[in-house]
Amino acid sequence: MRLLTTLLLFFITSTSFAQAPYPSKVDLRFDHWYDYAEMSKALHDLVDAYPELLSIESIGQSVGGRELWLVTLNNPKTGSDREKTAMFIDANIHGNEIQAAETVLYSIWYLCKSYGVIERITELIDERSFYFMPMENPDGREVWFHQPANPHYLRGGIRPVDNDHDGLLDEDGPDDLDGDGHITSMWIRDELGRYEINEDDPRFFKRVASDDPPGGWSRLGEEGIDNDDDGRINEDGIGGYDPNRNWPADWQPEWIQFGATDYPFSLPETKAIGDFLLNHPNVAACQSYHNSGGMILQGPSASYMKYPSSDMRV
Secondary structure, three states, X not given: OHXXXXXXXXXXHOHHHHOOOOOOOOOOOOOOOOXXXXXXHXXXXXXXXXXXXXXXXXXXXXXXXXXXXXXXXXXXXXXXXXXXXXXXEEEOXXXXXXXXXXXXXXXXXXXHHHOOOOHHHHHHHHHOEEEEEOOOOHHHHHHHHHOOEEOOEOOOOOOOOOOOOOOOOOOEOOOOOOOOOEOXXXXXXXXXXXXXXXXXXXXXXXXXXXXXXXXXXXXXXXOOOOOOOOOOOOOEOOOOOOHHHOOOOOOOOOOXXXXXXXXXXXXXXXXXXXXXXXXXXXXXXXXXXXXXXXXXXXXXXXXXXXXXXXHHHO
């Protein structure tokens, strides 16, 4: 299975292969990020263009009622997808990590257009099956696209949570005070402040060196006001949990692992994925895309400190 994972990652990331001049049946543009509607359309367009290789189904619905699309890549002429060793590839369990979904979309597009052209990819698809789920958290993705947000918000889902334990739900999130569609940082003049305006781009601040004079500015916090009059700002926004802490492996309760919710698979999104995997014992490898870089991460409740060297090499 290590060979399967290595080959797949090599083919979809190789510049020389990715820029090959052979055409696709679907003219997808990778010059912008796709919201839920665009991504859903792109997936269905690919399935319509490559019905001999692709099928699509909804394996459930999100908290907000959005379909959880799953695309199967398989050549039925060489056997059923369930009869073959399979790989499950997912992304965007964190709503703000939108680039991950595009990576999965690109993988589907590239593998389909390469079938019958690149011998090793053709062989791989004939012998194996793939399950792609580009948007595990479509609600969080939609909030990031269509509501004022910052690079980290919304990370979780939209099920209401009383984050500040005042009996109210989602009543004090960030506020777009200047109406520019973004949640940015608020700054105040401070004669002892350790930040100064960046001379290369005055939209940004930079920290002054420890041995330099004060910069005259301090960061007040993210845009927002005290909506619930409790003396705090932005302490109870949309949601307040992390679906990537809701898996049964290494699960721990909230006071140990923030965002884990009441019990594993308590969210409709993770429950749907869990049911799918349990019903597909042919899945031998999983690849989950996020948008950080070059790391293999351990969850806060992981009981192990080191990964096997064979995993690290992959």
